[in-house]
Amino acid sequence: MTGYRLAAAFAAGFISVLVFHQSLLALLAAAGLTAAQPWSLAPTAPFGVARVISASFFGGLWGVALAFLLLRFPKAPSYWIVALLFGAIAPSLIAWFVVQPLKGSPVGGGFPLAGVLVALAVNGAWGLGAALLFRLVGPRRSALAI
Numbered sequence: 001m002t003g004y005r006l007a008a009a010f011a012a013g014f015i016s017v018l019v020f021h022q023s024l025l026a027l028l029a030a031a032g033l034t035a036a037q038p039w040s041l042a043p044t045a046p047f048g049v050a051r052v053i054s055a056s057f058f059g060g061l062w063g064v065a066l067a068f069l070l071l072r073f074p075k076a077p078s079y080w081i082v083a084l085l086f087g088a089i090a091p092s093l094i095a096w097f098v099v100q101p102l103k104g105s106p107v108g109g110g111f112p113l114a115g116v117l118v119a120l121a122v123n124g125a126w127g128l129g130a131a132l133l134f135r136l137v138g139p140r141r142s143a144l145a146i
Helices: 003-030 051-070 078-102 113-137
Strands: none
Touching (some): 003 051, 003 113, 051 078, 051 113, 078 113
């Protein structure tokens, strides 16, 4: 993967958190389905970075991983199915089994059904959004290469 594609994948993942992930979270919060607040500027430990910026940074890292996977599934509908499934499952599993225990919470936060469904939904939205953005700006045709 070229430097351009890596940067595009990171940017797609970063922006997808801000647009797709947080927008769905806002809709779910407005509907009363989650207490989580979208676009939160609350500081996160240990560096005090705003929660939305931290999530976007990690969304960018996940975007690189997703891009590597999507390059192996270039045609629809597999491209979109892989994006949705990877987006919903991979970040959710890491959050439940790695991040939450590191922060002192129980694994999966106890796995409340609403929390599980919200995590899968917003992360799936992130995956689709990142895939859309990566498709728009990621792989370049050789005719456009400098």
